[in-house]
Amino acid sequence: MITGLKRADYGPLKDLYVLSYRLGSDVAHGTVIDLMGRARREPDRLEINASSSERFVAQALASAHATLLVMLAVCNNALKLGIENGINPLNRKHAELWPPSMKEASN
Amino acid sequence: MSTQDRLQQLLAPFLDHVKNELEPFINQAISKTFDPSGQMPLVVCSLAMKCLKSFSSVIILGRRGYGEDAMLVTRSMIEATVTAATLEETPGKADDFLKFYWIYEYRLLQDLRELDTRYVEEVFSRERVQEANCASANSAEGMASVQRRISVVLGTALQF
Numbered sequence: 347m348i349t350g351l352k353r354a355d356y357g358p359l360k361d362l363y364v365l366s367y368r369l370g371s372d373v374a375h376g377t378v379i380d381l382m383g384r385a386r387r388e389p390d391r392l393e394i395n396a397s398s399s400e401r402f403v404a405q406a407l408a409s410a411h412a413t414l415l416v417m418l419a420v421c422n423n424a425l426k427l428g429i430e431n432g433i434n435p436l437n438r439k440h441a442e443l444w445p446p447s448m449k450e451a452s453n
Numbered sequence: 454m455s456t457q458d459r460l461q462q463l464l465a466p467f468l469d470h471v472k473n474e475l476e477p478f479i480n481q482a483i484s485k486t487f488d489p490s491g492q493m494p495l496v497v498c499s500l501a502m503k504c505l506k507s508f509s510s511v512i513i514l515g516r517r518g519y520g521e522d523a524m525l526v527t528r529s530m531i532e533a534t535v536t537a538a539t540l541e542e543t544p545g546k547a548d549d550f551l552k553f554y555w556i557y558e559y560r561l562l563q564d565l566r567e568l569d570t571r572y573v574e575e576v577f578s579r580e581r582v583q584e585a586n587c588a589s590a591n592s593a594e595g596m597a598s599v600q601r602r603i604s605v606v607l608g609t610a611l612q613f
Contacts, residue, residue: 400463402520407467410511410527414475417504417534418482424497424541427482436475443467 404444412437456518464516471512479505493544496551500537504530559585 415437422429454462483501507530514523540547562585565572573582 400460400520402524403460403464403515403518404520406511406520406523406527407464407515409524410508410530411467411471411475413527413530413534414504414508417501417530417537418479420534420537420541421483421497421501424537425483425494429482436478443470444463 408444411443457516460516460518468512468516491544492547492551493540496540496547497537500533500540504533504537507533555585 418429421427483498507526510526511523511530514520514526536550540550558581562573562577562582565576577585
């Protein structure tokens with residue numbers, strides 16, 4: 347996702363809007379399928395604890411990070427913060443932020 | 454190695470980035486002494502604060518392994534961002550955005566009335582019921598009340 351300072355740069359907002367609705371259904375389906383797999387593999391174990399796969403964690407953090415940068419770009423315009431060339435460098439490539447096992451998941 | 458230890462290890466580069474680059478940048482860009490004036494900047498500023506809190510929540514949930522739940526919070530961040538961008542493009546809608554709270558409250562009031570009128574008395578004070586009724590009737594008294602409350606909301610936002 348591209349973020350930046352100019353209004354044109356937060357064009358992906360429309361994509362974000364679609365993504366927000368996709369996330370709702372994806373999470374529900376993903377969780378159920380994940381739990382079904384676990385129930386099949388480990389039928390004797392029923393736990394209530396943190397059991398997300400790394401994929402979900404990576405997707406959530408990557409989406410939240412990208413969204414926050416878009417919000418900063420919006421604020422820069424709306425509040426006249428005068429941030430020049432500040433936000434783009436924060437939009438680091440996933441390759442720099444994620445270990446190999448999470449890179450694919452977050453893309 | 455426990456799941457949490459493994460996640461800590463995997464997320465280390467991201468968490469370092471947040472701590473060493475993102476946080477200082479945000480603190481500098483939107484400092485607490487920032488004083489936005491006008492309805493639109495105040496609403497956008499408040500939405501940004503909400504977004505920052507949600508981002509902290511996403512990190513806490515992610516570090517503990519609750520990825521699906523972190524995504525639900527991310528969705529709220531996305532919606533706040535879309536709202537902020539819409540208001541930035543059309544500042545005149547900031548007033549509608551603030552007033553929509555009373556529409557929302559009136560709808561809640563009506564739904565509760567249909568369920569059980571006693572709920573209304575338990576959830577809303579008499580003053581709030583009267584305000585919601587007046588605002589829905591678009592009476593002068595109701596609108597004055599709405600404007601008064603908007604002033605309170607904006608005053609509170611300034612105390613961030």
